[in-house]
Amino acid sequence: MAKHETPMLDQLESGPWPSFVSDMKALAEKRAKNEEGIEFQIPTDVVEDILGVLELSYKHGRTHWKHGGIVGVFGYGGGVIGRYCDQPEMFPGVAHFHTMRVNQPGGKFYTTDYLRKLCDLWDFRGSGVMNMHGSTGDIIFLGTTTPQLEEIFYEMTHNLNQDLGGSGSNLRTPSDCIGQARCEFACYDTQDLCYDLTQEYQDELHRPAFPYKFKFKFDGCPNCCVASIARSDLSFIGTWRDDIKIDQEAVQAYIGGELKPNGGAHSGRDWGPFDIQKEVLDLCPTKCMWMEGKELKIDNKECNRCMHCINVMPRALRIGDDRGITILAGAKAPILDGAQMGTLIVPFIKAEPPYTEIKENVIEPIWDWWMEEGKNRERLGELMKRQGLQKMIEILGVDPDPRMVQEPRSNPYIFWKEEEVPGGWKRDIKEFRKYHQR
Amino acid sequence: MALDYEESKQKIIEGLKKKQKTKSKFYFNDLSKILNAKPREAKKIVNRMVEEGLLEYWSSGSTSMYGLPGTGKQAAAEHED
Ligand code: HEM
Ligand code: SF4
Ligand code: SF4
Numbered sequence: 001m002a003k004h005e006t007p008m009l010d011q012l013e014s015g016p017w018p019s020f021v022s023d024m025k026a027l028a029e030k031r032a033k034n035e036e037g038i039e040f041q042i043p044t045d046v047v048e049d050i051l052g053v054l055e056l057s058y059k060h061g062r063t064h065w066k067h068g069g070i071v072g073v074f075g076y077g078g079g080v081i082g083r084y085c086d087q088p089e090m091f092p093g094v095a096h097f098h099t100m101r102v103n104q105p106g107g108k109f110y111t112t113d114y115l116r117k118l119c120d121l122w123d124f125r126g127s128g129v130m131n132m133h134g135s136t137g138d139i140i141f142l143g144t145t146t147p148q149l150e151e152i153f154y155e156m157t158h159n160l161n162q163d164l165g166g167s168g169s170n171l172r173t174p175s176d177c178i179g180q181a182r183c184e185f186a187c188y189d190t191q192d193l194c195y196d197l198t199q200e201y202q203d204e205l206h207r208p209a210f211p212y213k214f215k216f217k218f219d220g221c222p223n224c225c226v227a228s229i230a231r232s233d234l235s236f237i238g239t240w241r242d243d244i245k246i247d248q249e250a251v252q253a254y255i256g257g258e259l260k261p262n263g264g265a266h267s268g269r270d271w272g273p274f275d276i277q278k279e280v281l282d283l284c285p286t287k288c289m290w291m292e293g294k295e296l297k298i299d300n301k302e303c304n305r306c307m308h309c310i311n312v313m314p315r316a317l318r319i320g321d322d323r324g325i326t327i328l329a330g331a332k333a334p335i336l337d338g339a340q341m342g343t344l345i346v347p348f349i350k351a352e353p354p355y356t357e358i359k360e361n362v363i364e365p366i367w368d369w370w371m372e373e374g375k376n377r378e379r380l381g382e383l384m385k386r387q388g389l390q391k392m393i394e395i396l397g398v399d400p401d402p403r404m405v406q407e408p409r410s411n412p413y414i415f416w417k418e419e420e421v422p423g424g425w426k427r428d429i430k431e432f433r434k435y436h437q438r
Numbered sequence: 439m440a441l442d443y444e445e446s447k448q449k450i451i452e453g454l455k456k457k458q459k460t461k462s463k464f465y466f467n468d469l470s471k472i473l474n475a476k477p478r479e480a481k482k483i484v485n486r487m488v489e490e491g492l493l494e495y496w497s498s499g500s501t502s503m504y505g506l507p508g509t510g511k512q513a514a515a516e517h518e519d
Contacts, residue, residue, distance in 0.1 A: 068498035070505075075489065081499035099499070168495075168502030169466065207488075208495070208502035209466045209481040371477035376465040377501055 002028075003045055004052030008059070024051055027128050038123055042093075042145050046127045049093030050143070053085055064091075071098055071146055073153040077208040079164030080149055096146055097127070101165035102139040102156070103198070106191035107178040117160055125152050135231065136215065137175025138165035169212050171204035176218035177225040185310065186220030187238025187323040188351035194218045196355055197363075210367075211374035221319065222307045228331075228342070233380040234363065235328040235342045236351075240320030243300040244309070250316035251276075251296045261312050280309050324350045327362060329392070330381030340381045345392060347403050362396065369395045390414050446473050446483045447492065454506050463496050463503040 002025070013019045028047035031040065043049070053064050069082020081099040088095035102118070118139070122128055127143035134140045144152065156162040165173030174197055177183070179190030197216060198205065204214075217228030220238045228235035253259040254274055260267075261274050276296075281289045288302035289309060296316075298309075310317045327349065328342030346362060366380065369391075374383050384392050393400055393414070400414040418424045453472035454464060470480035484504065487493040496503045 068496060070494055070496050072495055072497075077488065077495045077502055078497070081497060167499055168497040170502065203481075203485075207481070207485050208497075209477060209484065211465075211467065213500060368476075368478070376467055 002051070003048035004055060006051050006055040009051060009055050021051070024129065031128065040123075041125045041148055041151075042127065042143075044093075046093040046097075046143060047129065049085075049091040050097075050127070050129065053087065053091045053094055056087065056090070065097075069098070071149060073149050073164070076153075076164060076206045078167040078170040078206055081167050083143070094143065097143040098146065098149065099167075100126075100141040100144065100149070100152065101134070101136075101167050101173065102141060103163045103165040103173050104133055104138050104175070106176055106194050107181055108133065108137075109178075109181070114160070118162075121152060121155055121160070125155075136165070136172050137217075137226070138173040164206075166205045166213075169208040169210045170206065170214070171201050171210070172213055172215045173205070174198050174216040174218070175226055177220050179218070179220040183220060184314070185223060185238075185307070185319060187240055187319055188220065188325055190218040190220045190236075190238070192353065193236065193351060193355060193358075196353065197359075200359065204367075210371060212377045212379055214367075214370075214380065222305050223311065229328055230331050230341055231333075232331055232342070233329060234366070235331060237326045237328065238323065238351075239305050239326045239348065240323045241348055242320040242322040244298055244303065244320060245318040246296055246298065247316050247318075248295055251313065252294060254313050254316055259313075259315050263314055280312050283308055324348050325358075327358075329366065330379070330384045332379045332381045336377060336379070337382045337385065340385075343381075343384065343389065343392075343406060344404050345396060346398070347401055365395050365397075366392075441473060441475055441479055441483055443483060443486065446475075447487060449473060450483070450487065451492065451506070458506075458509065462509045463505045465503055469504060 006021075009021045012021050024047050028045070028051065031044050031047060034040070034044070057064055064086050066084040066086050069084060071082040072078075072080045079101050081101070083097045083099055085091050085094045085097060119128075119130075122130055122141050125144060125148045126141055129142040131140040131142065141152075153164065156164070174194045176190040176194035177186075179186040179188075181191060194216075204210070214234075215232040216234050216236070217226050217232035218236045219226055219228045222237055222239065224230075224237065228237060250259065254261060255276055257273060261279065276291070281291070284303075285306050285308070286302045286304050288299040290297050310319065325346075325348070326344065327346035329345045330340055331342040332340050349358060349362070351358070370380050370383055373387065374380070378386075389404060390400075393404070450469055450472055453469075457464075466477070466480075466484065469484055470477050473480050473483065475483075484493065488495065488504075491507060493504050494507045496505055
């Protein structure tokens, strides 16, 4: 018998989708039965009280959670988010219901043994409710009490080889695609760069001093599986600057139907025979591909590496060999200002350990600028808008590049400065009068 | 030039106490302004003050702030004082 009546939540279960309400009810029941004999360190009925407080919020049309708090583990200013319920008498199980962010492993690789250990720890010392993974990338542990925080942190750091992630005005848990571990499209080792920067910037991750949050995300290629271009203040996207490699025999095998397009992914129904003209050449956004007899041709200098042709015919087309990273800055969700995608700031940079150029010429100058000039709660993308792309270019010490113009009329305002013009603004009036009358 | 810890510590404590009537939580920027220092320099001082328990963190989850210990009342976050 449920502790609280939850008619509105029950209704949510009737939809066709998997329901978090059903999941939470199942967990509540499991805790109540406790067949494994766990010595729960926080109230056994915590999950029932989450359902109860959520139902009440639906009824009132307002939240019953307080705003933020002063909790954390010693030495860290992030990774724990204090949550308190404003109806503690009605829902004592969630009076304290703090969130912990756990730094997910690179590429989100787990062993089942490790996952079980995380779950056991959280069943024992928390609510058992978790989210894999938040849009930041980390594992979210939802709901525990203050005395449990240090215990969990100790267990994670001493026995599970596991750190907390970022929250608040910190560097957030960096997140990467599966990359070279399994994906042939990866133009650099996303996991190595992600791990390297995570270690290098431990202070930024755990001790808040930024105007607001800051995110790094790493995509091995422009397919952007972690959506870095939309979700990170600095987005690292793999690319190449030589030619797409073509295996003409394999192209013919696609045309002849021996190879399935898209690795056979579109197998749900019969789409008819593969048509290279319609499905590849016509869909190339820059129209830089054509057939010459039985030869597929690509005008590589026009290719913008959209990945479409490679995704459709992965056996025939391969990323180039001169590989590196494109860096974009300023993507964000709407808070102060509207949503923004990243703006290209570094067209190409090599990605080789120890990544000194990326750290010293890109990341650190940007942080110095934003930490000094950024207003409270202003994301990098908003500062870029406020002070202009030209300021960003100055900070990076690079020349303006047409590739930084997002589309015509969006950010084309780059002005010359006096010191950049031979002779400056001064002119010899006599010389001038030779050509121009008074 | 590196900032002197003792002197900076006093500046921050006094600076925050002075504003205590109207505010109990401060952005990192407010602290570096009190020190009149570059953020990276100020951060060294602030980190140490947190370690010594002279400052404490407050976080909404998305933003972080600093306060003198015991003063960052929850009510302040909900605009009650
Ligand atoms: C069962 C209840 C809750 C669930 C399932 C939940 C889940 C989540 C998830 C999945 C995220 C995204 C994490 C990421 O981006 O990686 C998130 C972020 C967040 N949640 Fe919750 N949450 C819950 C309760 C609360 C409560 C009660 C509050 C406030 C009182 C809250 C405030 C926030 C905030 C501020 C963020 C964004 C933090 C940031 O800047 O990244 N959440 N939550
Ligand atoms: S972003 Fe590219 S390299 Fe990374 S997993 Fe996706 S397709 Fe592969
Ligand atoms: S990657 Fe995209 S732009 Fe480049 S040739 Fe293929 S389809 Fe065209």
